[in-house]
Amino acid sequence: MIVEYKISPNMIVKIESESMTTLFEKIHAVNDSLKPEPCGKCQSESMHVVRSAGNNVYYELVCTNNTCRAKLSLGIENNESKRLYKKRTKVDGDGRTVKEDGKTVYLPDRGWQRWDSDKGELV
Numbered sequence: 001m002i003v004e005y006k007i008s009p010n011m012i013v014k015i016e017s018e019s020m021t022t023l024f025e026k027i028h029a030v031n032d033s034l035k036p037e038p039c040g041k042c043q044s045e046s047m048h049v050v051r052s053a054g055n056n057v058y059y060e061l062v063c064t065n066n067t068c069r070a071k072l073s074l075g076i077e078n079n080e081s082k083r084l085y086k087k088r089t090k091v092d093g094d095g096r097t098v099k100e101d102g103k104t105v106y107l108p109d110r111g112w113q114r115w116d117s118d119k120g121e122l123v
């Protein structure tokens, strides 16, 4: 079966699958990577941005409100799939998810962050 899945007013993704379970997994993957979402700081629309620095490439959703410009970083799964996912959890310096009392620590504002020049860090 082929499903046309509308993820925004101007974006439709065609998903092909042989089974309902695989279709469900593919829809999840689309939602967790491509589907735009409002900024977690100010609720403005977001846009897809790819930028590079040195040898690294960064995939982000960036707030279109120029006074906000918060971003939601996307990670790349470290397996064969190379699937993108929205980073919503706190990570340590090695990129590992931080856990406290055995529970994953989630970032505020659904993972949306912006640079705080006074603190010198993303908040």
Ligand SMILES: [Zn+2]
Pocket (backbone or CB within 6 Å): 039, 040, 041, 042, 043, 044, 063, 064, 065, 068, 069, 070
């Ligand atoms: Zn914003």
